[in-house]
Amino acid sequence: MSERPSPPSRERSAYARYLSFRTRWMDNDQFGHLNNALYYSFFDSAVNTTLIDEFGFDPNSDASVYYVVETGCSFHAGVAFPGIVEVGVRVARLGSSSASYEIGVFSQGAELAAATGRFVHVMVDRETERPVPIPGEHRAHFERVYGVS
Amino acid sequence: MSERPSPPSRERSAYARYLSFRTRWMDNDQFGHLNNALYYSFFDSAVNTTLIDEFGFDPNSDASVYYVVETGCSFHAGVAFPGIVEVGVRVARLGSSSASYEIGVFSQGAELAAATGRFVHVMVDRETERPVPIPGEHRAHFERVYGVS
Amino acid sequence: MSERPSPPSRERSAYARYLSFRTRWMDNDQFGHLNNALYYSFFDSAVNTTLIDEFGFDPNSDASVYYVVETGCSFHAGVAFPGIVEVGVRVARLGSSSASYEIGVFSQGAELAAATGRFVHVMVDRETERPVPIPGEHRAHFERVYGVS
Amino acid sequence: MSERPSPPSRERSAYARYLSFRTRWMDNDQFGHLNNALYYSFFDSAVNTTLIDEFGFDPNSDASVYYVVETGCSFHAGVAFPGIVEVGVRVARLGSSSASYEIGVFSQGAELAAATGRFVHVMVDRETERPVPIPGEHRAHFERVYGVS
Numbered sequence: 001m002s003e004r005p006s007p008p009s010r011e012r013s014a015y016a017r018y019l020s021f022r023t024r025w026m027d028n029d030q031f032g033h034l035n036n037a038l039y040y041s042f043f044d045s046a047v048n049t050t051l052i053d054e055f056g057f058d059p060n061s062d063a064s065v066y067y068v069v070e071t072g073c074s075f076h077a078g079v080a081f082p083g084i085v086e087v088g089v090r091v092a093r094l095g096s097s098s099a100s101y102e103i104g105v106f107s108q109g110a111e112l113a114a115a116t117g118r119f120v121h122v123m124v125d126r127e128t129e130r131p132v133p134i135p136g137e138h139r140a141h142f143e144r145v146y147g148v149s
Numbered sequence: 150m151s152e153r154p155s156p157p158s159r160e161r162s163a164y165a166r167y168l169s170f171r172t173r174w175m176d177n178d179q180f181g182h183l184n185n186a187l188y189y190s191f192f193d194s195a196v197n198t199t200l201i202d203e204f205g206f207d208p209n210s211d212a213s214v215y216y217v218v219e220t221g222c223s224f225h226a227g228v229a230f231p232g233i234v235e236v237g238v239r240v241a242r243l244g245s246s247s248a249s250y251e252i253g254v255f256s257q258g259a260e261l262a263a264a265t266g267r268f269v270h271v272m273v274d275r276e277t278e279r280p281v282p283i284p285g286e287h288r289a290h291f292e293r294v295y296g297v298s
Numbered sequence: 299m300s301e302r303p304s305p306p307s308r309e310r311s312a313y314a315r316y317l318s319f320r321t322r323w324m325d326n327d328q329f330g331h332l333n334n335a336l337y338y339s340f341f342d343s344a345v346n347t348t349l350i351d352e353f354g355f356d357p358n359s360d361a362s363v364y365y366v367v368e369t370g371c372s373f374h375a376g377v378a379f380p381g382i383v384e385v386g387v388r389v390a391r392l393g394s395s396s397a398s399y400e401i402g403v404f405s406q407g408a409e410l411a412a413a414t415g416r417f418v419h420v421m422v423d424r425e426t427e428r429p430v431p432i433p434g435e436h437r438a439h440f441e442r443v444y445g446v447s
Numbered sequence: 448m449s450e451r452p453s454p455p456s457r458e459r460s461a462y463a464r465y466l467s468f469r470t471r472w473m474d475n476d477q478f479g480h481l482n483n484a485l486y487y488s489f490f491d492s493a494v495n496t497t498l499i500d501e502f503g504f505d506p507n508s509d510a511s512v513y514y515v516v517e518t519g520c521s522f523h524a525g526v527a528f529p530g531i532v533e534v535g536v537r538v539a540r541l542g543s544s545s546a547s548y549e550i551g552v553f554s555q556g557a558e559l560a561a562a563t564g565r566f567v568h569v570m571v572d573r574e575t576e577r578p579v580p581i582p583g584e585h586r587a588h589f590e591r592v593y594g595v596s
Contacts, residue, residue, distance in 0.1 A: 029326060036487060042173075178477070221371070224368065320468045343471040347528075350529050
């Protein structure tokens with residue numbers, strides 16, 4: 001219960017769903033690798049693309065939206081522009097108001113993730129910014145897309 | 150000669166080569182469209198990806214590198230995450246040390262560019278940062294990839 | 299009238315108002331200088347900070363907002379993290395619906411701008427996205443802050 | 448020893464050293480707050496600015512450089528453009544090759560951090576990318592600037 005969770009897997013097979021992103025010239029820092037902060041941009045981009053394209057989530061008008069409350073990442077190997085990254089996403093835990101994602105960022109075709117991370121979303125009311133339950137419609141999409149309920 | 154050049158075309162057929170980029174959540178500004186500065190990131194990412202993948206350019210070790218000396222962009226329509234953008238590139242003029250690119254940024258499948266711009270590269274010596282002639286090997290790639298010489 | 303305008307000045311004295319920005323590690327590209335696209339982020343950040351702090355503009359709720367329709371930049375010298383940049387802004391022309399800014403980006407304390415650019419805002423209705431006149435209240439602020447009317 | 452460490456403090460007094468960063472228009476996402484990934488850019492920018500300005504670290508030429516191996520952040524409250532953020536840094540643990548930083552990101556003048564995080568640097572040889580001991584000269588700067596040894 002209060003145990004520290006095991007770290008996200010570096011294995012390709014651990015992730016339920018993948019999206020590919022072409023890197024950009026400005027992603028590289030002066031050491032010639034992707035800047036560490038940008039991995040988190042892959043996290044929220046992969047998660048939100050799926051919410052919008054698969055769940056029907058509309059960040060502009062839905063009454064409830066997802067806020068990021070906690071993230072973390074371990075960096076195992078470098079990735080560099082002009083490579084393409086494959087971002088694998090799984091849902092480790094679906095709570096009443098929260099979804100805890102695990103994410104692996106892979107160089108195209110690589111077997112082991114270059115970086116692995118966690119990303120926790122909480123659904124909040126857009127106006128009050130207080131947590132609200134994830135609606136049944138979204139839960140059905142979590143089941144369908146990520147296999148969690 | 151000293152005439153102001155005609156603006157880059159919004160037509161798909163005007164561009165010699167295309168690369169697609171998946172947008173990222175943080176690309177959108179608070180009006181819900183891609184931030185204007187990011188279009189320039191598509192410019193240099195498309196140009197540099199081709200230099201590296203097609204010309205064999207190595208930004209880390211080549212003795213001469215390309216510096217950006219002038220850019221510009223006209224914004225015709227909005228593009229938004231989670232869309233995919235298609236970035237068309239042509240070379241409008243190849244000088245002794247410089248390459249003047251024209252670029253169209255299209256929403257996936259759109260007939261007219263959402264934004265059109267210019268991007269001027271000058272080849273410089275990595276140490277002195279002074280202009281040097283574009284080598285014959287690169288000129289051959291400009292001919293092959295972009296049809297200019 | 300239809301003449302090409304003279305380029306923005308590199309002189310410090312040419313700009314009406316300055317804001318300083320601390321650079322960030324990820325601003326540098328792998329050549330160790332600020333990425334070209336980021337200069338445009340200084341442009342809209344300096345302009346919008348003044349609109350919000352001095353004009354009382356609220357991008358979240360005002361019925362009319364400013365859209366960027368055209369930008370351009372010439373790069374004269376490199377700037378690098380961890381430097382501080384001073385962004386000078388003047389208004390070159392105030393139209394019925396548009397404001398044409400000129401901008402100089404200076405390394406801290408430098409006499410000549412490292413980059414100079416143009417940035418054109420058009421006021422549009424938030425819903426229709428069609429141009430609307432800049433209201434008198436904003437025009438008074440343009441007069442007070444930038445000395446144009 | 449193998450206990451999970453207590454989370455970084457939200458108190459202003461917990462941090463040894465502060466740097467201020469002006470936010471940028473494109474930092475805000477479409478919910479009108481700073482994008483979560485950007486907080487990590489404040490982390491590495493504050494840490495690296497101090498390494499360069501206070502330690503004499505030269506990321507372009509030093510034989511050993513710092514790589515980011517692990518980061519994490521908890522988000523407690525929103526921060527928005529055009530605000531200024533104050534980034535507090537302390538060193539929680541200085542190992543043989545690693546420095547574990549804790550960081551608080553504060554809205555200007557706020558008593559409690561809007562976000563708190565961890566940031567772990569490992570010193571590596573630039574060529575082999577293998578860990579090497581942090582040199583005595585840097586350890587003296589860690590003592591002087593952050594009060595750790």
